[in-house]
Amino acid sequence: MTNRRFHLRCGEGIKMLDAIAQWVSPRLMRTIHLYSATLMLAAMLFFAFTGITLNHPDWFSEHQSTLREEVLPEPIQQFLTITDPGQAPPSLVLDWLKKEQNIHGKKIEIDWDSADSLLLIDIQQPGGFALVEVDLTSGRVVIEQRLGSWVQVLNDLHKGRYVGEIWKWFIDISALIMLLFTLSGFWLILPQKRRRQGLLGIALAGTLALVLLYKGSI
Numbered sequence: 362m363t364n365r366r367f368h369l370r371c372g373e374g375i376k377m378l379d380a381i382a383q384w385v386s387p388r389l390m391r392t393i394h395l396y397s398a399t400l401m402l403a404a405m406l407f408f409a410f411t412g413i414t415l416n417h418p419d420w421f422s423e424h425q426s427t428l429r430e431e432v433l434p435e436p437i438q439q440f441l442t443i444t445d446p447g448q449a450p451p452s453l454v455l456d457w458l459k460k461e462q463n464i465h466g467k468k469i470e471i472d473w474d475s476a477d478s479l480l481l482i483d484i485q486q487p488g489g490f491a492l493v494e495v496d497l498t499s500g501r502v503v504i505e506q507r508l509g510s511w512v513q514v515l516n517d518l519h520k521g522r523y524v525g526e527i528w529k530w531f532i533d534i535s536a537l538i539m540l541l542f543t544l545s546g547f548w549l550i551l552p553q554k555r556r557r558q559g560l561l562g563i564a565l566a567g568t569l570a571l572v573l574l575y576k577g578s579i
Contacts, residue, residue, distance in 0.1 A: 387552050394545040397538050404535045411519035414512050424489075426507035433457065433500040441497050451480060454495055458484070464491045464506065468523045485523045488514035 398405075414421065433441075437453050451471050458464040466486035473480060480495040488509025495502050509517070517523055521532050550560045 387549060390545045390548045394542060394549060397542040397545065401535060401538050401542065405539065407515070408519060408535075411515050415516050415519060418516075421510060421512045423513070424507055424510055426505055428503070428505050431462065431502040431504060433495065433502055434461075438500040441500075451482065454480060454482065454493075458482075458491075458493060462504065464493070464504070466491070466523060467525050487517035487523050 433454070434457065437457060440453065455469070464484060466484040468485040470483040471480070472483075478497045480493075480497055482491075482493040482495070484491040484493065488511075489507045491504060491506040493502065493504050518528065521529055547564070550557055550564075553560070
């Protein structure tokens with residue numbers, strides 16, 4: 362009796378898969394699968410490669426930070442001396458850092474030390490950073506900077522760390538297209554009645570393996 366119910370349920374499941382397979386033509390799904398793979402070829406290679414580099418940071422050496430001193434240009438110093446130090450516009454210093462020192466980033470934190478008249482700027486960018494200390498009284502600038510290796514830059518790009526809105530949109534759109542690529546590939550399995558059972562079994566085994574790996578890692 363139990364075997365009969367099992368076979369009936371299997372038969373119902375097969376009929377349901379056949380019905381689902383008729384919703385969209387395999388030809389359309391094949392086209393979607395092909396073009397999504399072609400469109401995202403470079404992106405998938407990028408995320409696959411950086412997935413390995415993220416998992417093995419010890420394979421690559423880190424660049425050492427450098428320390429140097431600069432002096433703000435006279436026009437900026439003069440403007441800062443006639444301005445209330447606490448209200449000094451950091452954009453002047455940031456523009457100078459970007460144009461003259463080639464220091465820029467998407468994540469910038471600014472702090473003001475009123476006791477010592479210091480402007481403290483923390484600039485983060487993919488793979489590196491710059492810590493800038495500006496003495497608004499003397500115009501002396503101390504810069505600690507680290508430019509990351511190309512691997513560190515790629516790793517931060519993979520994580521969407523210290524990047525602009527365009528790159529964040531790229532990650533979101535890439536994820537959606539990769540999802541479309543994966544689901545269209547799964548959909549192409551459904552009409553293949555002879556191979557469907559084995560292919561679905563492989564998909565289920567891969568899913569269970571992922572769950573077991575997760576359970577074993579916590």
